Amino acid sequence: MTSIECPSTMPVALHERPNHPNREIYEKLLKHDQEASTIAYAFVKQHLAAARDIANELPADPEQLFQWSEAHCAAVAAQYASYLASRQAGEGRRYFQNKAHALYFVQHVGPTKLVDGAWLAGVLHHWQDVRFDHLQEIYLEELGEGVPRQNHVLIYRQLLAEHACDDLSDLGDEYFLQGAIQLALGHCGDSLLPEVIGYNLGYEQLPLHLLISAYELRELGIDPHYFLLHVTIDNASTGHAHRAVQALHDLLPAGEPRAAFYRRMTLGYRLNDLGLGSTAVIQGFDLQHEVLTMLERKCVFGRHMHSDYCRIENRTVNQWLATPGQMGAFLDALIRKGWIKRGEDPVDSRFWQLIDGSSAVMFGVFSAYEKQLIHDWIADGWQDAKQRARVLHKPAGEDVGQASDSETLTLQKTLEMQSPLEQLKTLIPWLAPQRHWRPAGLYATRRFMHLRKVLR
Secondary structure, three states: OOOOOOOOOHHHHHOOOOOOHHHHHHHHHHHHHOOHHHHHHHHHHHHHHHHHHOOOOOOOEEEEEEHHHHHHHHHHHHHHHHHHHHHHOOOOOOOOOOHHHHHHHHHHHHHOOOOOOOHHHHHHOOOOHHHHHHHHHHHHHHHHHHHHHHHHHHHHHHHHOOOOOOOOOOOOHHHHHHHHHHHHHHOOOOOHHHHHHHHHHHHHOOOHHHHHHHHHHHHOOOOOOOHHHHHHOOOOOHHHHHHHHHHHHHHHHOHHHHHHHHHHHHHHHHHHOOOOOHHHHHOOOOOOHHHHHHHHHHHHHOOOOOOOEEEEEEEEEEHHHHHHHHHHHHHHHHHHHHHOOOOOOOOHHHHHHHHHOOOOOOOOOOOOOHHHHHHHHHHOOOOOOOOOOOOOOOOOOOOOOOOOOHHHHHHHHHHHHHOHHHHHHHHHHHHOOOOOHHHHOOOOHHHHHHHHHHOE
């Protein structure tokens, strides 16, 4: 068996504290350049130091972890039952004020969801060691075992694209912290193995916010498939929560190193609590602010695009858009002019009529997400009694047949000339966070699983 080493020291160069913001670290680690491992180790060590200030909620004895996980799951189930009872009693949504709020959440947790499972990317080269089986199985299931409909990252990319929320360029740096931590841990599968196991243990415990989010997204006509998938696989009976505990026991050393390994594991667990969690992201939504911020961004492109025949309070639209910080006053002027009727059906507002529909004068100016922000801001709590949330469904069939893209075909030709062992080494990089969701990565995942089974 491969020996498991947990070095407490690394070369001095790796201890340098990174001065790069989270987004830069995130992007560098996704590119997997030559400096990636050095950057990753320094980044994780920096945040492990911060995690020491967070209270440790894990039991002192690792033998109690199964019971702890089951108790956590039972508590979440009870809380969710209470939530459902309150909704059935007539209470409103707990998380999302409207669809725009829900899409804001979907977009702002995107940097984390788009690298789902990345913290385990470094365990694949231990494919011959049965002690790593549970960690590898969790990672391969995050990758959907090569099936597009089940690949978590691909599902989330499609969700973002469907609602035009896939442009993350304007997100604040704080939204990239957890994703950067996950990517960094994926580069430290050997040097920081206890911390990786601890982070995995924390991330795979079923959270209440996942259940409530899925319920309310469905109500608002947003496909909850990504979230429901995690509800089913993260259970404490046979799912990832259970396997995460089993993985610790499989890799926990005997004798004197055991206590040190477990302490490091508990610190890795606490990395999950750094930065903005899902509920904090939800609570950070301000519809007025989001609408004004979006319109201010649009001003740069629209300040010279309007004719001068239309004047709002003795100013042309171009004049309104020419001065930064005027969008709040401009919207107030539109309300006074009667072009926006807040608190009513948006279709009765002239401004909405200008932007919605293929025959609208400003058709295509606003993306689907931007229009949802405007729609819900105008509506301001108005609801049509006849309106019903539309649940979106994607085809259940999967295309796992012959490859048609050049990237996959090139990979297949390379593999044809290699022995099974050589193929495994070629395939592992294709299962990395930046690649596994692509057609070639999905094919590589299926091929890796087949060879792993055959060669063991």
